[in-house]
Amino acid sequence: MGVSFFGAIGAFLIWLGSNILGAFVNLFTALTQTSLWLDWLSWDNTTEDKQSVMRLVYYGGSVEFFFVVFTAFLVLTAVGLYFRNVMWGMVRGLEGVANTLGRFFAWAGLLMVLQQIIIVFMQRVFARPDMSFGLGIALEKDISWYAEELKFYNALVVCLCVTYTFVQGGHVRVDLIYAGISHRAKRVVDMCGSLLFMMPMAVLTWMYGWYFLWRHLIVPKPSASDALERLVMKARALRWNVETIGFSPNGFNGYFLFKILLVTFAGLVFLHAIAFFYRSLLEFIEGEDATNKYLDKDSLGEGEEAYEGAH
Structure with missing residues (x-):
């Protein structure tokens, strides 16, 4: 029993390490051989174009893509801990993206x-x-x-606007212990929340939303269980079949746009989970003086501070 347990732990660590190391190779391959997955942008209806679509579909929801993102997060975190200004720059950049998108699409x-x-x-x-x-x-x-x-x-x-609302502190929260604990304890709660709740839920939403999107854009319909070789074989019969069916005969027929928004939502939440983790980590390290440092919050004007973040 004990041997099998530790054997399983060892096998998991080997699998994790190999995927992290493999992420560097996969990223290098993707950047140096873009024709394998970007030829579909020209779409000349050739076999190579169709195969590049299927490669994009596969890798967009693959373990390989997840570990490229995860490894990049680990590397950026290590760099940011050594060069703290770099991490603050990433926080400001990601929060700036959230604020810009939110203020525009509001x-x-x-x-x-x-x-x-x-x-x-x-x-x-x-x-x-x-x-x-x-x-x-x-x-x-x-x-x-x-x-x-x-x-x-x-x-x-x-x-x-979801990440913009998060930056502005506008989401509804249920506080049982948070308000009464110390500054550093709050930051620990925030870091755990971003790592254990925001990131995993964003990944799950992306995984389901990615294939949900492509099943309404192309045929044959791809499946999350399809291996790359099977999807490449399906490419021979590939054609665009964008969903344009409305709920009523004359109703809105652009429902594929909702699928695109679902994937975009998952990506934005994941990126802001990184920003929130970095901000919480930096505020934990630097103490109370760093609270809301560089935070670009909207203001309702003098005397309206009690209502800010309640929209």
Whole structure:
């Protein structure tokens, strides 16, 4: 019993070490042989192009890709611990990406409200069954198409503003012990939360969302259980089959965009988990003076501090 247990631990450590070392080789191969997985961008409908699509599908949700990202995280963490300013720079950069995306796509909420008002007026006041937007070649669709498109605006806000809201402290939190513990204990809780909750859930969402996306873009439909060789064999019958089916005959037909947003959401959450871990680690090392250092938070103005982070 004991021998088998320690044997399993040893086998796991060997597997982990080999994958971490292999990540350097895989990354070098991917960067020096981009034609293997980027030829599909030109799409000349050749066999090589189709195989590059399948390679992209496989590696995007593969163990190899995970260990490339994981190894990069380990290397950057080691460098950041030695050069602390580098780690602060990564924190500021990742939080800057979150803030920029969030502040831009938050306007989708205003577009959603304005479009809903226009829909109500067109239906109830002008009794029109369709609407047209734009100059020259206008976007002319049934009103039900625009009504269902409102879900897309909502998805933009949810998926692309999630990390921005996290930076701004706007997510709902349940505090049982956090407020009463010391500064360094809080940072330990934050680091554990990013490593044990944010990163694993982002990885799981990416794994399911990646294949969910591609199954609605191409046929034959890829499977997470398919080996690379099987996917390359399937490439002979590959063709684009982008999902354009709506819930109603004249409804919104761009539901593949939601799948793209799901994958984007997972990637953003994973990147911000890294930023949150680095910030918590640096604040743990540097003490209370480093609390919210370089944090770019929005302000509602003087006298409104109690309401900030509650939006």
